[in-house]
């Protein structure tokens with residue numbers, strides 16, 4: 001499930017970059033299609049993240065990592081919100097800087113907790 005989760009968010013970040021550059025180059029139609037596909041990748045993240053979260057609770061790992069896990073999941077939702085809001089705002093020609101900063105902050109939190117702190121990753125940390 002960790003692998004599906006990582007595949008999910010790596011895919012979302014790549015699709016986000018592709019959709020963003022399509023909007024940037026005023027290719028509205030392909031951008032709309034890619035935007036919908038990007039949204040599908042959010043579902044993959046939510047499904048795999050939700051399953052990991054559930055398994056934390058049923059396995060009892062929850063007891064030792066409750067705070068980190070809650071912050072990790074909240075920051076993960078925050079990343080997804082930033083990606084979606086950024087695409088919608090950019091498509092409408094609204095300013096995106098503030099949400100770019102939020103995306104950077106939320107990504108740092110999620111990567112630091114996911115790879116650096118929580119124990120179920122594949123990195124030996």
Ligand code: HEM
Nearest residue numbers: 009049050052053073076077079114115118119120121122
């Ligand atoms: C784009 C958003 C997200 C990113 C970039 C992200 C990133 C990560 C990373 C880097 C890991 C650790 C993988 C590893 O150590 O090999 C991880 C694990 C995890 N994620 Fe996410 N995540 C996101 C969204 C979510 C959401 C929305 C949830 C909850 C609903 C969630 C729940 C979890 C859980 C429970 C784990 C297992 C923690 C562990 O490593 O022990 N994630 N995620």
